Amino acid sequence: MGDDAKMAVTRLYRGLAIGFALLAATIATIMLTDAALEDGTDVWDIARSVLIFLTTAWLAWGASLSLVGLMPRRRRAEPAMMMPQPRCIVLVPICNEDPVATFARIAAMDHSIQAAGVAADIAVLSDTRDEDAASGERNAFAHLLDETAGQGRIFYRRRQDNRGRKAGNIEDFIRNSGAAYELAVILDADSLMEGQAIRRMIAEMQADPDLGLLQTLPKITGATSVFGRAMQFSASFFSPVFARGLARLQGTTGPFWGHNAIIRTRAFAESCALPPLAGKPPFGGHILSHDYVEAALLARAGWSVRVDETIDGSYEEGPENILSFAKRDRRWCQGNLQHIRLLTAPGLRAWSRFVFVQGIFAYLVSLVWGLFLIASVAGAVFAPAPDYFPDTYQLFPVFPSDQTQQIIALGIGVVGLLVLPKLSILIESAMTRRAVGFGGSLKAAGSVLVELLLSSLLAPVMLMYQSRAVLQVLMGRDGGWPANQRGEGRLTIGQGIAAGFWITLFGAAALTATWWIAPGLLIWLLPVAVPMLLAPLLIALTSRVGISGLFQTPEEAAPSPVIRHYRAIHDRWTRDDNGPEDAIPVPPALGAIA
Amino acid sequence: MKADMNLHAAAENATAVEAVHWEPPMAPLDMPRQQLESDREVTGLFTRLFGAWRHA
Numbered sequence: 001m002g003d004d005a006k007m008a009v010t011r012l013y014r015g016l017a018i019g020f021a022l023l024a025a026t027i028a029t030i031m032l033t034d035a036a037l038e039d040g041t042d043v044w045d046i047a048r049s050v051l052i053f054l055t056t057a058w059l060a061w062g063a064s065l066s067l068v069g070l071m072p073r074r075r076r077a078e079p080a081m082m083m084p085q086p087r088c089i090v091l092v093p094i095c096n097e098d099p100v101a102t103f104a105r106i107a108a109m110d111h112s113i114q115a116a117g118v119a120a121d122i123a124v125l126s127d128t129r130d131e132d133a134a135s136g137e138r139n140a141f142a143h144l145l146d147e148t149a150g151q152g153r154i155f156y157r158r159r160q161d162n163r164g165r166k167a168g169n170i171e172d173f174i175r176n177s178g179a180a181y182e183l184a185v186i187l188d189a190d191s192l193m194e195g196q197a198i199r200r201m202i203a204e205m206q207a208d209p210d211l212g213l214l215q216t217l218p219k220i221t222g223a224t225s226v227f228g229r230a231m232q233f234s235a236s237f238f239s240p241v242f243a244r245g246l247a248r249l250q251g252t253t254g255p256f257w258g259h260n261a262i263i264r265t266r267a268f269a270e271s272c273a274l275p276p277l278a279g280k281p282p283f284g285g286h287i288l289s290h291d292y293v294e295a296a297l298l299a300r301a302g303w304s305v306r307v308d309e310t311i312d313g314s315y316e317e318g319p320e321n322i323l324s325f326a327k328r329d330r331r332w333c334q335g336n337l338q339h340i341r342l343l344t345a346p347g348l349r350a351w352s353r354f355v356f357v358q359g360i361f362a363y364l365v366s367l368v369w370g371l372f373l374i375a376s377v378a379g380a381v382f383a384p385a386p387d388y389f390p391d392t393y394q395l396f397p398v399f400p401s402d403q404t405q406q407i408i409a410l411g412i413g414v415v416g417l418l419v420l421p422k423l424s425i426l427i428e429s430a431m432t433r434r435a436v437g438f439g440g441s442l443k444a445a446g447s448v449l450v451e452l453l454l455s456s457l458l459a460p461v462m463l464m465y466q467s468r469a470v471l472q473v474l475m476g477r478d479g480g481w482p483a484n485q486r487g488e489g490r491l492t493i494g495q496g497i498a499a500g501f502w503i504t505l506f507g508a509a510a511l512t513a514t515w516w517i518a519p520g521l522l523i524w525l526l527p528v529a530v531p532m533l534l535a536p537l538l539i540a541l542t543s544r545v546g547i548s549g550l551f552q553t554p555e556e557a558a559p560s561p562v563i564r565h566y567r568a569i570h571d572r573w574t575r576d577d578n579g580p581e582d583a584i585p586v587p588p589a590l591g592a593i594a
Numbered sequence: 595m596k597a598d599m600n601l602h603a604a605a606e607n608a609t610a611v612e613a614v615h616w617e618p619p620m621a622p623l624d625m626p627r628q629q630l631e632s633d634r635e636v637t638g639l640f641t642r643l644f645g646a647w648r649h650a
Contacts, residue, residue, distance in 0.1 A: 121618070123618045155617060157616065175622060175623060175625050176620060176621075177619055177620060178622075178625070179622060179623040180619050266623075269623045270624075270626065272625075273626060273627045274630075275630055278631070293630070341631055345630040345631060346629060346632075
């Protein structure tokens with residue numbers, strides 16, 4: 001298929017997705033307006049109509065991503081890596097990470113890369129500020145070199161000035177060493193990639209000289225808590241379909257998620273040196289969500305940016321509890337809202353601007369939902385009393401028509417937009433036999449059902465954290481760049497109360513106020529208010545190990561070689577308390593394959 | 595005190611030697627800074643919008 005034909009198909013998908021979202025939003029708005037206008041029009045009715053349009057459009061847009069992605073890709077021959085291999089380096093930017101886990105991952109990847117017949121250097125790019133942590137990194141790096149015989153091909157450098165955070169860290173490497181490498185694989189500290197995946201990515205870059213960046217879809221591994229395993233299941237079961245939909249809509253403009261991707265060094269160098277934004281954080285200063293911007297800049301410079309969810313062997317770890325998730329989300333929120341400043345950046349492709357708008361709205365929508373609830377309660381409070389005798393000479397009273405059925409239908413429609421994508425993906429997995437990896441269709445259906453219930457229960461809590469984050473950013477509070485919390489995330493009830501009691505109070509206040517001023521609406525508010533009341537419990541209980549029979553993923557049932565190898569190395573290194581001298585001997589395969 | 599300082603200096607030197615030894619090869623590549631916004635935009639709509647709200 002030629003470039004023009006591909007673009008025409010991309011435009012068709014975009015038209016269908018946008019059309020579906022607008023249609024669903026329009027129908028919801030008409031239904032609500034129809035019901036609300038029964039007792040006359042006031043400002044709250046207009047507000048509700050606008051807000052339901054925005055929220056439904058957003059929900060339908062999410063659903064359209066999955067619908068567009070349902071159809072499998074057309075089979076094509078995977079390109080083979082051509083010789084001579086391009087010079088390639090794997091970049092691992094780190095900042096205050098657990099050095100043992102980080103360097104054990106690198107040891108496992110180095111082994112896998114060499115086993116796949118790929119010649120690639122590895123560079124650990126440290127932005128760690130704490131001297132003790134940096135000392136730990138140096139020890140672990142020396143251990144890594146011993147283990148892999150990696151001297152001269154595995155590098156470690158620590159910046160003295162961590163300007164620009166992660167984006168600045170990568171930029172610093174490319175400025176100083178970029179000319180030595182044609183391609184660079186960008187990872188996170190918690191990333192793991194199979195050598196075969198990197199080989200495939202190199203081959204794809206060789207096959208398409210216009211490709212500036214190729215993103216893979218990382219699967220989450222290593223989760224143990226209820227929350228973590230639910231996310232792990234979602235990422236493995238739903239995300240491939242969503243990513244395929246995204247790929248079809250984005251075409252050659254993205255996405256880039258900041259890690260588990262390969263870049264053409266020259267393309268990145270000529271188009272991705274990000275300037276700090278004028279003014280102070282949260283809206284000024286360094287660009288936090290740099291990946292979206294880098295994808296937009298590559299596209300602006302004429303390079304293709306693609307995501308390919310079919311590349312297996314790409315992994316990352318995820319947050320193990322709601323608090324870790326909310327902390328990361330706070331940073332993403334500030335980063336995405338910062339993109340308001342970039343909407344009018346010169347020369348960007350229209351779709352790149354649209355992607356910025358999506359990212360911004362992904363956070364603003366929490367406030368919109370909150371405003372909708374407030375407007376609904378206010379609308380009921382300020383509604384005029386029914387007029388049973390509107391005409392002067394009227395014998396029989398006119399009762400206002402009951403709009404409950406219409407509102408219920410609207411509610412079912414909104415819930416349908418939430419459930420439809422997941423159910424359609426469940427059907428797709430059964431038809432393509434993809435469900436086998438998730439324990440079979442029945443077990444996958446059970447996991448989807450529990451995931452739906454869990455995400456519905458957690459949605460109001462997430463909505464509160466997200467709304468708080470948005471308000472903090474809009475009020476000018478900089479969240480900074482806190483280190484990621486990885487690994488063990490079990491929280492006590494006390495920690496749950498400390499972190500979530502404000503949500504309980506908010507839910508209780510909302511329920512009391514509604515009961516006082518509009519008791520008829522109480523039942524409608526319960527699905528939102530009850531999870532708020534239970535927030536501390538939900539935070540603590542979902543951080544614990546549980547639901548072992550459900551949420552099975554192929555990666556959990558049969559971990560790939562690089563994951564198994566990483567765990568073995570990590571176990572050995574953590575058993576070895578006395579440093580490299582007393583290390584348990586390295587398996588002969590490690591470092592022996594050159 | 596002097597001994598402490600010497601030890602500290604020695605450790606710093608060792609770190610510096612290690613750092614150079616372990617660093618990736620020097621192969622500079624030009625990376626031109628990108629233009630994303632004009633100065634006027636910063637003091638325009640955005641600042642007015644949120645500045646006014648913040649100080650309300």
